[in-house]
Structures are given as C-alpha cells and as structure tokens.
Amino acid sequence: MNNLIISLEINNKTKYKLDKKQITDNIKLVLKKNKFTGKIEVGIQFVPTKTIRSLNNKYRQIDSETDVLSFPTNNKITSNVINNLTNNLGDIIVCPDYAIKILKIWHNDWSKYSVLDKSKLVNKEIEFLIIHGLKHLIGIHHRE
Numbered sequence: 001m002n003n004l005i006i007s008l009e010i011n012n013k014t015k016y017k018l019d020k021k022q023i024t025d026n027i028k029l030v031l032k033k034n035k036f037t038g039k040i041e042v043g044i045q046f047v048p049t050k051t052i053r054s055l056n057n058k059y060r061q062i063d064s065e066t067d068v069l070s071f072p073t074n075n076k077i078t079s080n081v082i083n084n085l086t087n088n089l090g091d092i093i094v095c096p097d098y099a100i101k102i103l104k105i106w107h108n109d110w111s112k113y114s115v116l117d118k119s120k121l122v123n124k125e126i127e128f129l130i131i132h133g134l135k136h137l138i139g140i141h142h143r144e
Contacts, residue, residue, distance in 0.1 A: 004032055007041040014046045016096035016126070026127055030134050042137070043091035044130065052095040067102060068129040069093040070136035092133035099125045 006028050012018055027042060047055075049065050057063045059071075072090040103121055104110040113121070135141075 004028060004037055005039045009043045012046040014048055014096050016046050023130060026131055027134055030131055034138055038087060041088040045093045047093055047095055049095055049097050052093060055093060065098045067095055067099045068133045070133040072137045089137040092130055094129050096126060099129060
C-alpha cells in the first residue's frame, strides 16, 4: 500500500486567507519524501500574536511571540505506519501576523513591494512555517 491520505483539520482565528489545497499538497510532499503511507491527520491552527505568545510561554517557558509551534501527539510515529486507522501526527500552530512582522524586517523596503508581491512573500513564508512545523511533528529537528 503506497497510498497516502491526508486529513487536515484547519482552524483559522486570523484574517489570513488560506489555500487548503496548497497546504495539503505541501504536507503530502513532505510525508511522501519521508516514506509515510496510510491515513495521516494533521491539525493546523492560525492564531493571533497574543495566543501564540501565551502558548510559547506555557509550553516552552519563553514569554515572547514566535512564528510557529508544533505539538506532536505521539513521538513514536514513523514512516512505516500502515494500518486502517488514522494516525494523528499532532498540531501545527502558525501566527501569520508574526510571520509578516519578520518579513518586514528581512525586507526593509517592504513599502516598495506591490500588494501582489507582498502576498506572494507572505504565502511562501506561511508554507515554509507549516513545513517546518510538520518536520518537527515527524521527528526532524533543526540539526537534521
């Protein structure tokens, strides 16, 4: 069985407009690359700055904003998960407002970008953050 079925539970508490198909495609690509098969569920939440700061403080004892947090449900899930059950990898929490704040710092001429270019930059950053969070859920960390 080489099938990979992705079930996303997305909760958006921000003004950020989502592209669920693109998010699903990116998650599927990462999981296939890491040889995952079967039914995989991932939760993704888009939250405001205040919420992610609170979560970062509560779970990491860091009282500041961040762009992404990951909460795995089971650290022992590996790429060889094949059964009829849905395997929940965990939740990815993304703060689009903080990601935009960082983008404005990286691109110090932010005001010179067109609305379309800004949108593309934000979408790429959000895609990166989701993939980054997913890698943490499957056990790939910063030095790997």
